[in-house]
Amino acid sequence: LGQMFRSEEMCLVQLFFQTESAHTCIHQLGLLGLAQFRDLNPGTAAFQRKFVKEVKRCEEMERILRFLEAEMARCAIPVSAVVDSGGVTCPRELLELECKIRKLEEELKEINCNHDALKRNFTELLEISSLLKTFAQSNFTPWPYHLPLSLLFECTPSTWNRVTRRRGEILPLRIGTTLQAPDTFIAGVIKQDRFPAFEKVLWRLFHENFILRHAEIQDTEQQTENTMVKKDAFVIFVQGDQVQGKIKKICDGFRASLYPCPNTLSAREQMRMSVHIRIEDLRMILRRTEEFRATVLTKAATSIQHWVNKVKKMKAIYYTLNLCNIDITQKLIVAEIWCPVSDLNSVQNALIKGSEQSGSSVSPILNRIHTQHTPPTFNRTNVFTKGFQTIVDAYGVSNYREVNPTPYTIITFPFLFAVMFGDCGHGLVLTLLAVWVIAQQKKLSCFVLVEGRFIILLMGLFSIYTGLIYNDCFSKSFSIYGSSWSVRHMFQPSGPWSNETLHSSGHLTLDPAVPRVYSGSPYMLGIDPVWNIASNKLSFLNSYKMKMSVILGVSHMLFGTTLSLVNYIHFRNFQNILLRFIPELVFMLSLFGYLIFLIVFKWCVQLRSETAPSILLMFINMMLFSYQSSDVFLYSEQKAVQTFLVLQALLMVPVMLLVKPLLIYRQRIKLRLQVGGHMGDIFAYQAIYTIEHCLGCISNTASYLRLWALSLAHAELSEVLWRMLLRGGLRCTPGLGAVLLALVLCCFALLTVAVLIVMEGLSAFLHALRLHCNKYKFVPFNQTKGTFSILYHCTDKQYIFKLHIFYLKARQFWIIKFLSHI
Numbered sequence: 128l129g130q131m132f133r134s135e136e137m138c139l140v141q142l143f144f145q146t147e148s149a150h151t152c153i154h155q156l157g158l159l160g161l162a163q164f165r166d167l168n169p170g171t172a173a174f175q176r177k178f179v180k181e182v183k184r185c186e187e188m189e190r191i192l193r194f195l196e197a198e199m200a201r202c203a204i205p206v207s208a209v210v211d212s213g214g215v216t217c218p219r220e221l222l223e224l225e226c227k228i229r230k231l232e233e234e235l236k237e238i239n240c241n242h243d244a245l246k247r248n249f250t251e252l253l254e255i256s257s258l259l260k261t262f263a264q265s266n267f268t269p270w271p272y273h274l275p276l277s278l279l280f281e282c283t284p285s286t287w288n289r290v291t292r293r294r295g296e297i298l299p300l301r302i303g304t305t306l307q308a309p310d311t312f313i314a315g316v317i318k319q320d321r322f323p324a325f326e327k328v329l330w331r332l333f334h335e336n337f338i339l340r341h342a343e344i345q346d347t348e349q350q351t352e353n354t355m356v357k358k359d360a361f362v363i364f365v366q367g368d369q370v371q372g373k374i375k376k377i378c379d380g381f382r383a384s385l386y387p388c389p390n391t392l393s394a395r396e397q398m399r400m401s402v403h404i405r406i407e408d409l410r411m412i413l414r415r416t417e418e419f420r421a422t423v424l425t426k427a428a429t430s431i432q433h434w435v436n437k438v439k440k441m442k443a444i445y446y447t448l449n450l451c452n453i454d455i456t457q458k459l460i461v462a463e464i465w466c467p468v469s470d471l472n473s474v475q476n477a478l479i480k481g482s483e484q485s486g487s488s489v490s491p492i493l494n495r496i497h498t499q500h501t502p503p504t505f506n507r508t509n510v511f512t513k514g515f516q517t518i519v520d521a522y523g524v525s526n527y528r529e530v531n532p533t534p535y536t537i538i539t540f541p542f543l544f545a546v547m548f549g550d551c552g553h554g555l556v557l558t559l560l561a562v563w564v565i566a567q568q569k570k571l572s573c574f575v576l577v578e579g580r581f582i583i584l585l586m587g588l589f590s591i592y593t594g595l596i597y598n599d600c601f602s603k604s605f606s607i608y609g610s611s612w613s614v615r616h617m618f619q620p621s622g623p624w625s626n627e628t629l630h631s632s633g634h635l636t637l638d639p640a641v642p643r644v645y646s647g648s649p650y651m652l653g654i655d656p657v658w659n660i661a662s663n664k665l666s667f668l669n670s671y672k673m674k675m676s677v678i679l680g681v682s683h684m685l686f687g688t689t690l691s692l693v694n695y696i697h698f699r700n701f702q703n704i705l706l707r708f709i710p711e712l713v714f715m716l717s718l719f720g721y722l723i724f725l726i727v728f729k730w731c732v733q734l735r736s737e738t739a740p741s742i743l744l745m746f747i748n749m750m751l752f753s754y755q756s757s758d759v760f761l762y763s764e765q766k767a768v769q770t771f772l773v774l775q776a777l778l779m780v781p782v783m784l785l786v787k788p789l790l791i792y793r794q795r796i797k798l799r800l801q802v803g804g805h806m807g808d809i810f811a812y813q814a815i816y817t818i819e820h821c822l823g824c825i826s827n828t829a830s831y832l833r834l835w836a837l838s839l840a841h842a843e844l845s846e847v848l849w850r851m852l853l854r855g856g857l858r859c860t861p862g863l864g865a866v867l868l869a870l871v872l873c874c875f876a877l878l879t880v881a882v883l884i885v886m887e888g889l890s891a892f893l894h895a896l897r898l899h900c901n902k903y904k905f906v907p908f909n910q911t912k913g914t915f916s917i918l919y920h921c922t923d924k925q926y927i928f929k930l931h932i933f934y935l936k937a938r939q940f941w942i943i944k945f946l947s948h949i
Contacts, residue, residue: 680831
């Protein structure tokens with residue numbers, strides 16, 4: 128546990144190993160997960176490195192494997208979970224795997240191509256069959272065969288009196304109009320949503336020179352999605368080849384499918400039977416094709432995860448080899464790695480094991496070298512602390528050998544969450560959820576929730592604790608030890624109340640001056656349950672939670688400032704202790720430490736509510752040096768003490784702003800260094816730092832009031848949910864009321880989980896992320912449990928430590944992050 132409080136000591140190690148053992152040695156280092164490779168070719172572009180072709184081959188294989196996985200998902204074929212054996216893949220095995228999956232890709236593409244062609248033919252035959260069936264059902268018979276009245280034809284051997292359709296109306300032609308019968312017709316199928324525009328275009332172009340009939344068909348499938356779509360079968364009676372050609376072009380523009388249709392009824396029936404036979408044959412061929420494709424994919428599904436792991440490992444190995452140097456003879460590889468000093472023997476053993484696996488006769492050489500580069504930060508974690516360390520690292524990692532805030536975050540993070548989420552019932556639900564996830568962690572390993580199972584567990588446990596302090600469980604209070612207040616003694620003869628007083632008054636106030644109304648000792652744990660039914664409950668809880676938020680917030684900031692003292696002592700930076708830590712601490716204690724003192728002092732002193740001074744007004748007057756003769760003070764000489772504290776805080780501002788830059792300037796003069804250029808940067812940085820500290824103390828203290836705001840909102844929502852739903856359900860009469868109560872309970876449980884636990888819990892989680900650390904972290908090359916990550920070398924760029932504006936940045940970061948996963 129002691130290793131958690133400070134990042135581990137790191138060293139730079141130079142490695143020499145033969146080319147033939149490079150794959151196995153790097154693979155063993157990846158399994159160990161304790162080595163971060165440095166880039167020894169920083170000036171070489173990515174496409175000019177030694178193993179860039181191998182990396183591209185691995186990327187191409189990943190593309191093929193993604194294609195196979197997509198095909199398996201499309202065909203609903205389950206992928207077998209393969210446990211990685213930890214073995215290394217040699218280049219020859221990678222070549223065999225590449226040939227295998229390329230062959231599988233070509234086979235699947237050929238199957239898909241044939242299947243798509245058959246599916247297109249099958250769809251066309253279905254449309255022809257539907258068209259012929261629609262003709263038979265609707266009596267779509269062209270002239271001069273027995274046309275029904277529904278087709279709006281009246282035929283004689285020499286004349287043709289017809290009617291036309293315009294905007295949905297049937298308009299007969301003038302009596303005596305004589306036309307020659309149409310000698311041809313066009314039949315086809317079009318999507319139903321395109322038909323109105325299609326009909327309008329035909330009418331605008333040809334007016335009364337055609338007859339259009341259509342009917343709906345529904346037994347056609349969409350080729351690409353295998354979904355049912357609505358289509359219309361249509362027939363257009365026209366006269367003349369020129370008009371027919373124009374209509375066909377319009378049909379092409381609307382993507383209508385045109386099919387040949389015989390003129391005679393017997394020919395159409397014969398064609399329909401022939402098409403039906405072909406449809407059945409194609410249906411059988413399609414089924415066998417899909418079965419064959421499923422067989423191929425099922426066979427590949429048993430090994431695809433193993434292939435993915437192999438390719439990812441080889442890609443990571445080749446990427447890491449690109450970070451190394453190769454001598455002129457191409458037989459020796461030189462690498463530099465950062466690793467913990469305590470794990471040098473483990474690294475050496477991993478290299479020896481990799482060399483033995485490759486059959487190399489020369490053992491790798493490990494040489495520890497001294498460097499001026501700043502080592503990366505490595506914080507060792509376990510299953511429990513990994514989630515909390517991830518939260519810390521999300522905003523930045525502490526400098527090398529600085530104090531690691533994770534051990535303190537394990538307590539402060541769930542506690543601050545629970546202050547906003549405090550409810551025994553909701554905390555119990557969170558705890559049970561975390562316990563279930565921990566019990567089922569192997570089955571749920573693919574879900575992100577598993578990584579934060581211990582965080583959720585502690586958040587639930589702390590929520591139960593704060594719920595006991597608030598005495599709040601689903602907006603109701605427990606009376607475990609009995610209330611310290613007694614209503615009975617307010618009635619006569621010991622008290623002033625009577626039955627008439629009880630019936631005539633809407634609100635009554637308990638008077639602690641009446642004997643035995645107040646026991647004289649507070650409730651043993653938390654808030655007295657009598658406040659749950661008090662009309663002034665909200666004002667009391669507002670005052671209590673607001674002051675508690677200020678106390679917790681200032682204490683948290685003072686604790687973070689104190690941690691900087693531990694770092695200064697460790698690095699023997701006594702200048703920062705005198706010129707940074709002490710002024711910061713004095714500034715905060717003079718203002719906000721005194722604010723906490725006022726809150727606690729007012730709690731301890733017995734004051735009448737009519738004459739008790741307001742702490743808010745008192746603090747504002749203190750900052751503005753505004754005092755009136757009628758002001759009420761908490762203790763004697765309070766005005767002088769407050770004036771001294773404000774002046775002391777103001778004096779710390781020039782100390783933080785000027786003393787350190789002037790001291791640096793004096794040191795440079797003594798050492799006869801060139802002054803100028805850099806001194807302006809130092810003064811500018813110190814000015815920014817001082818402004819951030821002074822304004823940050825104020826803004827961060829105010830931001831801690833969200834502890835009060837979210838706690839109040841959570842309690843009020845819980846009470847509204849109880850009052851609007853559950854209380855009405857409990858008042859239902861027996862019989863039918865039991866059914867209504869069951870429905871109300873279901874709604875209450877659903878809204879409790881969705882609103883009060885999920886939404887309010889997420890809000891409290893976001894606001895509880897108040898961490899502070901900086902610089903970059905140790906990112907080891909890691910190949911464990913079949914997973915890998917390609918890791919880039921962290922540069923030695925120093926990031927400015929902005930402690931006092933950290934919380935606002937953290938909140939914005941996590942809101943953006945959660946909205947992008949959603």
